Amino acid sequence: MREILDIQKQLLPDLMDVMKKRYSILQHILVSGVVGRRTLASSLDMTERVLRGEVDFLKEQGLLETDASGMKISESGRRLLEAMEPIIKMAFGLTDLEESIRKAFQISQVIVVPGDSDTSTFAKKELGRAGAAALRKYVSKDDIIAVTGGSTMAQIANNLAISSKMKGSWFVPARGGLGESVDMQANTIASIMAKKTGGKYRLLHVPDHLGEEAYQSLIQDPQIQEVVNAVRSCRIVVHGIGDAMVMARRRKVDAETTRTLQADGALAEAFGYYFDRQGNVVHKMPTVGLRLEDLQRVEVVIGVAGGKSKGEAIASVLRHGQEDVLVTDEAAALEIMKHV
Template sequence: MREILDIQKQLLPDLVDTMKKRYTILHHIMVSGLVGRRTLALSVGATERVLRAEVDFLKEQGLIEVEASGMRISGAGRELLERLEPLVKDLFGLAELEERIRSHFGLKQVIIVPGDSDVSPHTKKELGRAGASVLRKLVGEDETIAVTGGSTMAEVAYHLTPATPMKGCWFVPARGGLGESVELQANTIASTMAKKAGGRYRLLHVPDHLGEEAYQSLMQDSHIAEIIAFIRGARIVVHGIGEAMVMARRRKVDPETTESLRRDGALAEAFGYYFDRDGNILHKMPTIGLRIEDIHSMDHVIGIAGGKSKGESIASVLKHGHEDVLVTDEAAAWEVVNRLLS
């Protein structure tokens, strides 16, 4: 089938473009569950007039069902998407991009989903689905899995489903609370993952940002110390990657440190560590949870982040050299390649 697709790209490029467009629309409908035409048009970047024609076609083919409240995928449509899955990477030209990034940074695996998370909520959902799939494949029995917070990690949690190896696993937060929306904190995401996967969880009820005196005091508490030891025994970590200045604002870093980070060229934040363009650590927040040495010794370090705006940040963390798997989107991947590999 791949040979046929290559021939179509050469002789019938318009046909391939139409396939991509209809695949994208159908996939958006599947991930959304039930979606209205206007919302779908905004998500796929099409006018309502153009979308109406495509929706009519998909309905005629029996691939979607149209109701008063919106559109949903049919059983035939879901089956078609499953059959197309092996060809999607080639259809969107992502397989070569995955290999280029994987080999450059020495990763075990790179997974790229179509789209740009900065502008498409659908793409962020797809990142979550892909991240959940990777985790299910890598996890063994009775593993301890550490997770960070953030909206992308929340999508990963949403897409987890009960699986035999995961039912005996522990899910733990990689660090304390961020002081933002409760649903995006690592504690919440760890508990959600455990419930969705049929596993167990432990929580860390301490603030994310601590002064040195508070940090030392908490570490003397036997209960806190026992949970920290449990978290640091994790063999898998699933984490997001943030833009340095954005995360400094979210974590209410003091102005002097923020200016120092800016002056030193901080581009990325992960695990409370700030990295420069070359992957060097510029600053560590005094937080309770995983340390960089814990992450370096883990079996699987899975980074999940997308959006064109995060391209440089993703490359910065990859250059630190301790990621195993990257799950990202097309826009971020091209930013990595165009800005940092060319």
């Protein structure tokens, strides 16, 4: 396949450009669900006149459907996109990027989507779609799946659907989350994932981080202990990765701890643990839920994070060595490779 693409690039460079353009149009519509022409043209940085011609062609091929509400992908278009994905990834150079990161950090699979989640809503949605696809690939019947909070995890939840594989599965929050936006909390995301897939869920109604005395008190509660035991016996974990200082602000970490994090070189946060450039844990918050040591016996750990600004943070978490699968975007992947 690579040889054929190389020949096409040399002999028919215009054909490659047209293929990429039409793939991008179809992919944007797939991720958007239903979208109007003006909104799509703006997202693609394309004039409405040029887009109209491409949309007419794709519609004639039976790849798009249009009605008063806008454009949506047809079933034929959906199948074509699935078949084209490996070709497009190779054409964009994403396949090589995936393999470079996989080898550098010795993980099972790396999935890189086009774009930069920091600047593109589409890239963020595509990250969610790819994260949902990764979860579907690894899930098996009656699994316990622990999930963290955050906007990327919310996108993954939005891309799940009724699944016979997931119907018997339990979705649980990896940790507490009261105190931040409700729709971004792990509890909310676990419940949405369960409802979308036909699975079941348990909630953990405790703050995201606690003082030692409050932690010791809560962990003795029988109902909380029951949910915590379920969380710590999960087979799959799906989690986000955050920039350390951004997450410290979001978690309302006190000024003294924030200064300590900065002094210790904290770059990344995951599960309430803060990591430095070498992947060492430099600080941990007392949380009720999944602990770092629990990950050692979890069968599949899926990290999903993107955006150029998070590249170095993602690299530091990968260096810690607990990840099995990484789903990221092109901008983050290029930054990750600068820190290998």
